[in-house]
Amino acid sequence: MTVDPSLAELSDTLFSIAVAVYSVAVVAFSAQLAFGRRPARQLVAAGAGARTDADAPAAPSRTDRWGLAGLAVTVLGAAVHAGVLVTRGMAADRLPWGNMYEFATAVVLVGVVVYLVLAVRVPAVRDIGAFVLAPVVVSLVAIGLFLYTETGPLVAALRSSWLAVHVTSAILGFGIFFVSGIASVLYLLRSRQEARGAAADGSFLARLPGAVTLDRVAHRTAVFGFPIWTFAIIAGAIWAESAWGRFWGWDPKETWSFIAWVVYAGYLHARTTAGWRGRPAAWVNVVGLAVMVFNLLYVNMVSTGLHSYGGLD
Amino acid sequence: MSTVAPPRPAAAPPPPARPSLGSRVLGLWLRWWRRLTAMRTAIILLFLLALAAIPGSLLPQRSLNQNAVRQYFADNPTLAPVLDRLYAFDVFGSPWFAAVYLLLFVSLIGCVVPRLGEHLRALRAAPPPAPRRLLRLPDSAELATPLPGPAALDVVEEELRVRRFRVVRRETGAGPELSAEKGFWKETGNLLFHLSLVALLLGLAGGKLWGYEGSILVTEGQGFCNSFQQYDTYSAGPLVEGADLTPLCVDLVDFRAEYEENLTAASYTADIRYGAPDEEGEPATIGVNDPLRLDGDRVYVTGHGYSPRFTVTLPDGTAFTDVSAPFLPADQATLGSEGALKLPDLGAGVEDQLAIAGFLAPTGLTQGGVLTSIDPRPLNPQVAILAYEGYLGLDSGLPQSVYSIDQTQIERGRLTEVARDTLSVGEAMTLPDGTSITFTGVDQFAALQFSHDPGQVWVLAAAIALLAGLLALLLLRRERVFARVGPAPGGGGSVLTVGSLTRGGGESATSFAELTGRLRTALDERSPTPSAPPSGGAAPEPEDPPRDR
Ligand code: HEM
Numbered sequence: 001m002t003v004d005p006s007l008a009e010l011s012d013t014l015f016s017i018a019v020a021v022y023s024v025a026v027v028a029f030s031a032q033l034a035f036g037r038r039p040a041r042q043l044v045a046a047g048a049g050a051r052t053d054a055d056a057p058a059a060p061s062r063t064d065r066w067g068l069a070g071l072a073v074t075v076l077g078a079a080v081h082a083g084v085l086v087t088r089g090m091a092a093d094r095l096p097w098g099n100m101y102e103f104a105t106a107v108v109l110v111g112v113v114v115y116l117v118l119a120v121r122v123p124a125v126r127d128i129g130a131f132v133l134a135p136v137v138v139s140l141v142a143i144g145l146f147l148y149t150e151t152g153p154l155v156a157a158l159r160s161s162w163l164a165v166h167v168t169s170a171i172l173g174f175g176i177f178f179v180s181g182i183a184s185v186l187y188l189l190r191s192r193q194e195a196r197g198a199a200a201d202g203s204f205l206a207r208l209p210g211a212v213t214l215d216r217v218a219h220r221t222a223v224f225g226f227p228i229w230t231f232a233i234i235a236g237a238i239w240a241e242s243a244w245g246r247f248w249g250w251d252p253k254e255t256w257s258f259i260a261w262v263v264y265a266g267y268l269h270a271r272t273t274a275g276w277r278g279r280p281a282a283w284v285n286v287v288g289l290a291v292m293v294f295n296l297l298y299v300n301m302v303s304t305g306l307h308s309y310g311g312l313d
Numbered sequence: 314m315s316t317v318a319p320p321r322p323a324a325a326p327p328p329p330a331r332p333s334l335g336s337r338v339l340g341l342w343l344r345w346w347r348r349l350t351a352m353r354t355a356i357i358l359l360f361l362l363a364l365a366a367i368p369g370s371l372l373p374q375r376s377l378n379q380n381a382v383r384q385y386f387a388d389n390p391t392l393a394p395v396l397d398r399l400y401a402f403d404v405f406g407s408p409w410f411a412a413v414y415l416l417l418f419v420s421l422i423g424c425v426v427p428r429l430g431e432h433l434r435a436l437r438a439a440p441p442p443a444p445r446r447l448l449r450l451p452d453s454a455e456l457a458t459p460l461p462g463p464a465a466l467d468v469v470e471e472e473l474r475v476r477r478f479r480v481v482r483r484e485t486g487a488g489p490e491l492s493a494e495k496g497f498w499k500e501t502g503n504l505l506f507h508l509s510l511v512a513l514l515l516g517l518a519g520g521k522l523w524g525y526e527g528s529i530l531v532t533e534g535q536g537f538c539n540s541f542q543q544y545d546t547y548s549a550g551p552l553v554e555g556a557d558l559t560p561l562c563v564d565l566v567d568f569r570a571e572y573e574e575n576l577t578a579a580s581y582t583a584d585i586r587y588g589a590p591d592e593e594g595e596p597a598t599i600g601v602n603d604p605l606r607l608d609g610d611r612v613y614v615t616g617h618g619y620s621p622r623f624t625v626t627l628p629d630g631t632a633f634t635d636v637s638a639p640f641l642p643a644d645q646a647t648l649g650s651e652g653a654l655k656l657p658d659l660g661a662g663v664e665d666q667l668a669i670a671g672f673l674a675p676t677g678l679t680q681g682g683v684l685t686s687i688d689p690r691p692l693n694p695q696v697a698i699l700a701y702e703g704y705l706g707l708d709s710g711l712p713q714s715v716y717s718i719d720q721t722q723i724e725r726g727r728l729t730e731v732a733r734d735t736l737s738v739g740e741a742m743t744l745p746d747g748t749s750i751t752f753t754g755v756d757q758f759a760a761l762q763f764s765h766d767p768g769q770v771w772v773l774a775a776a777i778a779l780l781a782g783l784l785a786l787l788l789l790r791r792e793r794v795f796a797r798v799g800p801a802p803g804g805g806g807s808v809l810t811v812g813s814l815t816r817g818g819g820e821s822a823t824s825f826a827e828l829t830g831r832l833r834t835a836l837d838e839r840s841p842t843p844s845a846p847p848s849g850g851a852a853p854e855p856e857d858p859p860r861d862r
Pocket of ligand 1: 233
């Protein structure tokens, strides 16, 4: 298993290109927010609980050019981004998620793809492009700066087909939660603005989808991500049973995966419990994402455990 | 539970007489029980559980790394004992962690069991009567049709049965009405998910009570048998008796480690023979990700390293050949290892014991007098060792690590360094008293682990059930549709009111719109002519109006 240096280099070049393309998408989406047509006045229903689907099919005229341009550029960026992983996998002749750099790069890609799928299915979601792509660019820059690892072979413990099962599902779950968390943050901003009523109407927040839609997007993505995350943990436990001699041992990464699982379970419960619905539940979702990020960064970089495959030393 | 629980039936009105003490206690208990089994409590307990797990990952834990805990005590001599009293180094076995999860499970059981009964009853019972005001439901519509009431309801009933709803029709004061329901799998999934959590906990507990684990370093050509006396370290559940251990012995025949060009470890494999103590034994090969699995027991290779081998020749010519001890890898990448070899029984008496401690480099490089290892393979083994003479303190009653020399013996002056040197294979050093120590080579050792966990199959089964329940719970939806007909206000035909209530699973408005669209078409098809007078022929009755099965 030797590394093909030219492919490895191509992968690194594509990484920079992906960051550049996504940055263009951020510019386009920001222009959409700045110059885009104001959405049809949204009625903020006086009575709480009533449906305020101002952004449902009601406003088709909002497909303004900047937003579409942003989407098109994002698709291009995602293709380049996928190329980063494909070329890295080919360079090392293995699945391209054997260390933190590759793992995090793949998570961000999943986030972008989830956003694109949502944007196609729920047109109102297109308007949050800037708020998805800006964190994407920031994350990728941070990944490139702090997590970068040379292309190399896998250590013995990772040479198992469980790598494909466990890590792939962890990446999918994390990427989905990434978008869900962003939707909840936007929901928190937007619902406060809606509660204040017309006064704050001029801000960019007024151009976001309605709070109801954002909340629903956050919930549905979390509902989708949660079983995948559950599966990732179960697959990890099955792998741990053959790799480390026990299926669960409260290793730091196991502990934090468990904490994240419990927090997301809490979110799904809170969404349907009187007194927790709405903003408190959204906060729980944001905490969930924070736990996921902490699990990736702190647990790989600071603590030592069996999961130290980060390749950062 | 992930859905809004229907309001519980109100408690029976209190009896007019002054309640007896018994019933007051019962009332108090019931109130607490309700509070504990409420969803809000469950959510709070979930968060407490997440919070409670945090110190377990931030502070060193005895179950993971005893040395780290010892180091923590050394670094924080005042804080550590306080934390220790709070079980901060055994978080996952602590009473307060257990209290949180046990409360959570009680709350969960209290929440699930009544719902289980309710669900079983609902499986057999007819869908509930339609609410009075259908137009108040989240999705509702009114459809006018020239058909008479019962015929219009027939259309709705057929449409719903095609969609696999269970349908009942009732005559009420407000006119004929219909209730339909589908999606019991959602609630089934919900109950399965939550009960699996309980099963999972029981499986874990069983494994902890009856399971055990032992580790040992075995040099090529040697072996071990499954008994607590033999293991270097072991842990066992409270219900494990030493006599219960599976009678099994394992010999390490050969060990191989392979490396990539950049010295990443590519694989470890151990050829072993295993069998009952008095048997010849079966051959097997185990490796990373590939343990030996026997009925309920597993044997793993968890690491490897080298044992330096020495020949010690006393001044009188007595030679001890091939004395060796495993040195523990201090650096996994190059397998630079540290360890000690203790020789208490050279025959000369307690004050003339000998020990060698130091560093082993599988492929050594000496620079500026310092030996380092540059390759994990034994290409050019070298040792940098210190020789000590004196009293080792092995029989002092205090436990000692076998991998290092007891520093307190050196501090007390009972053990003194007599020589130090760096040796390649074949080289010897001579101590002041004439004893010579020859480094004769290295042997590979493997770290083997024996595990017995009778709970783990149950945990796996529970985890699979949990996932299946979760999928059903999150992805399916439960729908109720109600319909009622009344005469059209202008006379002539009737007005059909349809309402629906959906729990879970995304968008309900679109599917409801689709249902009413289909109803509209079907109603129009049945009507003789859309504008015909309603007194006209009633739509054909279905031969035997299907009732709830
Ligand atoms: C109960 C057992 C396990 C749990 C709960 C678990 C959990 C996780 C989680 C949450 C991640 C996501 C990474 C992150 O957020 O940083 C992850 C990644 C990963 N896991 Fe596991 N895991 C388990 C067992 C294993 C085993 C046995 C192996 C391999 C021997 C393994 C190898 C990996 C690798 C290579 C990654 C991605 C790379 C990285 O983050 O460094 N995991 N695991």
